[in-house]
Amino acid sequence: MNATTDLTPGTPGPTTAADPTDPTDPAADPTDPTDPVVELAGVTKAYPGGVAALRGVDLRVARAELLAIVGPSGSGKSTLLHIVGTLDRPTAGAVTLAGHDIATLSDRRLSALRAQHIGFVFQSFHLVPGISARDNVAEGLLYSGLPRAERRRRAADALDRVGLADRMSHRPHELSGGQKQRVAIARAVVGEPDLLLADEPTGALDSASGAAVMELLHDLNKEGATIAVITHDSEIAAQLPRQVRIRDGQVVADVRAAAKR
Numbered sequence: 001m002n003a004t005t006d007l008t009p010g011t012p013g014p015t016t017a018a019d020p021t022d023p024t025d026p027a028a029d030p031t032d033p034t035d036p037v038v039e040l041a042g043v044t045k046a047y048p049g050g051v052a053a054l055r056g057v058d059l060r061v062a063r064a065e066l067l068a069i070v071g072p073s074g075s076g077k078s079t080l081l082h083i084v085g086t087l088d089r090p091t092a093g094a095v096t097l098a099g100h101d102i103a104t105l106s107d108r109r110l111s112a113l114r115a116q117h118i119g120f121v122f123q124s125f126h127l128v129p130g131i132s133a134r135d136n137v138a139e140g141l142l143y144s145g146l147p148r149a150e151r152r153r154r155a156a157d158a159l160d161r162v163g164l165a166d167r168m169s170h171r172p173h174e175l176s177g178g179q180k181q182r183v184a185i186a187r188a189v190v191g192e193p194d195l196l197l198a199d200e201p202t203g204a205l206d207s208a209s210g211a212a213v214m215e216l217l218h219d220l221n222k223e224g225a226t227i228a229v230i231t232h233d234s235e236i237a238a239q240l241p242r243q244v245r246i247r248d249g250q251v252v253a254d255v256r257a258a259a260k261r
Contacts, residue, residue: 035099036060037117037195037226038084043093045079045249053079054090055249061195061228066221068237069230069244076249078199081230085197086114098194115143119188119196123203125180127172133159133183134168140187158186162216178209185216189225196220196227202236214239 038061045054053076061067061084071077082088083095086102095102098117102110119140127136137155144151159168162182172180181201188196198217202210214236221227229240237243245253 036062036096037065037098039094039096040083040090041094041096043083043090043095045076045083045088046091053249054083057083057093057246057249057251059084059244059251061226063194063226064221064224065242066218066227066240067229067242067244068240069228069246070232070234070237071246072232075246077230077232077246079249080246081197081199084195084228085118085120086110116191117194119191119193121181121184121188121196121198121201123200125172125184125204127180127183129172132169132171133164133175133179133186136172136183137187137190140190144191154190155186158190159183161189161220162186176209177205178212181205181209181213182216185213185220189220194226196225198227198229200231200233201229202231202233210236 038059040057040059043054043057043059044052046052057076057080059080069077069080079088083090086095086097089095089102097113100113102113105113128139134152134155137158138148138151141151141154146154156165156168159165159182162185164179164182164186167175167179167183170179172183175183181204185196185198185201188198196217201217202213205213217227217229218239229236231237237245241257243253243255244251245255
């Protein structure tokens with residue numbers, strides 16, 4: 001299969017063979033819709049001094065799943081987030097993201113794969129002060145190669161999707177905590193990633209705002225998004241159809257709720 005690159009609008013460019021080892025090449029994407037979004041097999045993460053943050057973790061996340069990765073402080077869940085999100089590499093074991101074995105990728109190609117396939121939401125929002133909600137969301141497409149006007153158009157659509165169509169011109173200091181988190185979620189999903197990783201998404205919010213954010217994550221999942229919520233809060237985890245419990249660097253339980261009739 002060949003990939004076509006347009007040099008100017010309306011003018012066909014040269015075709016080049018897809019590079020099956022390069023995740024930046026859309027034509028080389030080996031993703032099978034029946035494959036898991038991410039899979040960990042026997043993953044260990046050790047730090048200097050003999051500290052083992054993860055010990056033989058197996059985890060498979062299917063497409064369109066909504067799950068919690070839950071555990072107390074020091075359990076290894078943050079390390080697991082970094083491994084699943086390809087922000088760090090395991091000491092041993094295998095990690096496959098969207099059909100790619102990350103051990104075979106250079107740091108540059110791994111960064112490209114991450115940008116294409118993973119969206120992140122953090123407790124502290126990480127919004128850019130002084131620019132509008134729409135421009136904050138458009139930052140999520142900064143490395144997409146899209147022109148600025150198209151990035152802003154898609155950002156507007158994403159804000160509408162999270163219920164903030166009337167807040168596009170507002171800057172972060174003009175938004176409530178719950179609205180800031182919705183902007184952060186819009187930024188994470190604007191590129192339609194295969195996996196959304198939400199790290200303590202309600203941790204900085206009051207109970208009402210937190211409930212609204214969880215409802216939004218459920219709605220996005222119903223639309224087909226694959227979402228993993230990393231949390232220490234068992235009540236938050238209990239709201240999700242799958243709970244992966246981690247303690248002392250190991251998965252100690254993987255429970256799926258019975259399907260509702």
